[in-house]
Amino acid sequence: MISKEICQRVLTKAVSTGADYAEIFAEHSMNHSISMIENKVETIQDAVIAGAGIRVYKGLRSVMATTIDTTEEGLLRCAGKAAEALSQGRAEISICLKERLYGDIHPVRIVPSSVSNAEKIAVLKEGYFAARQYSDSIRQVTGSLLDVDHNILIATSEGLYAQDRQIRTRLSISAVAEKNGETQTGSCSPGRRMGMEMFESEVDAKAVGIKAAEQAVTMAGAGYCPAGIMPVAIGNGFGGVIFHEACGHSLEASSVAYGCSQFAGKLGQQIANPKVTAIDDGTIPNAWGSINIDDEGTPARKNVLIEKGILKSYMIDKFNGRRMGMPSTGNARRQSYSFTTTSRMTNTYIAEGTDRNEDIISSIEYGLFAKQMGGGSVNPTTGEFNFAVNEGYLIRNGRICEPVRGASLVGKGSDVIMNIDMVGTDLEMGQGMCGSSSGSIPTNVGQPLIRVSSITVGGRS
């Protein structure tokens, strides 16, 4: 990567027109992905991503320039462009870089780029054919094995010089099942911030395929979900997407700093049901959304966002933190050098409560059990959100009954987190890619089984 000496000269150039802060973010990544369809290895994507982004600040103003030319000349040109655009005067600060060693709390044993295609394909096929052979009604299966080796370097005018290597591996299997001319899908995509050892200790490829196929077959036989307002029990793991969308995005500084959040100005206030404690923790060893340092070089932290319903903290990056008068919480993230960093989530989850699972289900006379959630989205300004339910069942008289398809949940974040009135004990994480202004980044969502006392279920009939 780029030497301390070069960084120092580039940063000096970047602050030459009066910036009070400058930062270099350089990246060299290898992304590799093998895909299968129709029982065959179909394609391999294999990309080297390399470049740098330079940011300068003056007060509440930010300028960024990016380049794919990471030679000293290229970086100096890029820094010059940023400095010129800012143009607020002369250099006011001097820079002396000190290397920081934050260590690695997410050790990787088997670096994916050291593993042959053939070995990776063997793992992928294990998952793929487990889905294919699950049932006669499986019509198609697609699968992919993705690994990312993301090397970053951050140097700032405050003297920071730090590097991190973020390795991630993910297996995705999707199945299509057909019953009586109707097709439905199921999928399962576990990932970790680890190498190929993920398949020895954490993830059973076969079980991934079976889970995807099982869901497709179940849903292919299902009728449409009824529409209306009802209580909903949301399953653990990826069910945590409800907190991620309904609440998490509105706690990001990128919304809060501009007043564009349903929770701006509410620190210390009760915003959620007292049953709800929610946490964003980038330090969970080897978890999908974990980092050693964020993309501004701040070490990752465990931040309690909501404690027993009281708003305790936002998720903050350095630039938006200036506007809020608050320090970074280690949440600055970007997809790559070509995106402008902003505040994002890492591993965000609702902490375990005390309600027993059977009590949560039996408390519902008529409602929906959203066993497996799909993705969703939110408007952080208003808090209006939507999620898809990939695998749902009706609950009648406290018992889980037939599966239903095509359900979605909509509502307003500030209402729904007040309505989470039962929280179970089986906390689990689910993996997702979260898309926002700084690109697509890996995040974990998580929760135990919860009950939302009342929410709009979108369906038919």
Next chain:
Amino acid sequence: MDFNSFKQYVIKAAQDLGITEYELYYQTSESTDVDIFKHEVNEFSSSMDGGVCFRCLVNGRMGYASTEELSAEQAESLVKRAYENASVLENDDREFLVEDGQEYEPLNITPYELPTTESLIQTALAGQEALYAADPAVIDGTSCSAGSVKRTIAIFNSKGLDLSYENNIAIFAAEAVVSNGKEMSNDYSVKTGSFLELDVKEQAAKAVSGALAKLDAEVAPTDSYPVVFSPKAVASLLGTYSGIFSAQNAQKGLSMLKGKEGEMIAAPIVTLVDDPFYPDSAMPIPFDAEGSPAHKKNVIENGRLNTLLYNLKTAAIAGRQTTGNASKISYTSAVCIRPFTMYLAGGEFTEDELLQKAGNGVYINFLGGLHAGANVISGDFSLQSAGFLIENGVKTKAVKSFTVAGNFYQLLNQITAIGKDVELPNARGITSFGAPSILVEGLSIAGK
């Protein structure tokens, strides 16, 4: 190192490995963006990115590799990686590179000059002032941005093909945030193309009136209704489901249109067009991602599925000609199939006439969470929506936080009337979607 020098290293590396059939795809973009908060520039960015993708045929199979580092060392590694990747593939479908000597439609487009940084800043500031001036309910959080992108695409292959194309677009976006003291709401307007034709006041007014309409909105009552969708809502639905027209998806059993060419799949009033040269396309381009000529075609004509969209490989499997719809999601991706500018052809009615025909129903001008609430395989959708109630043939109360549910394949047959107001909202890249307003009978609305 520039692309042409890099190309020479790649040719040499391919020769050394004995690779005779290969292609180099190059894409770069330079963009500038200005973002205003309150009355000042908040963020300014200027970026340059892009890279090359090399693909080659090894024993009939196509291996890919890409890089953003244009160096002699990378050229060698790139070719080697693609070669190794090809060697483990199992797909037996025949792969092709396009032959040289194709005829490309000339583009009758006046080269469009990119706005200067100063003009971007002035345009965004003017937009921001217009937003604040549009209504006293507009509050801080409102933002305006202006940007420009210059893209270059080049394809070079071992059969002598050597194409390149450059295109400029400018983008203006306004987001209005309004408050009535109790509640906030927001809305956007986006315009791409030349700033010469941009009316910032009109765009600001559009965003502000959209945001104001949502304040005090009610939740629609649960029932089955006739629904009038706005052009923007139809375009977003069409964009989400456009994959069903890909021959690749059909051949792999991921689209229910497999084997349906020549059959009625939609109401007879439905005609769906893919036109790379549609006047409002953000990026008209004369060739597809394989280098085949791009051309206009009716995908659905009067309800009948005229053709799926093909590239060279899927056309060979089906015994047809490519429709020139090879595409790449990013330059690193394998070739897939996508439309260029796909739009539902306009009908004979005004929006007022559609509302009249609906009588009592719901007008939907916002659909959210399409990546999650719409199943592209089964066609089922259940989507967060906002709009207005239609009472006695006119728009009345604003409604939000409800869902509309249906199935896209069925919806194509449930369209009973089509507006003449074709729009191409949010046209940004090579692929964009357009539509007029439509009236659809009998969709499920879930609200209160």
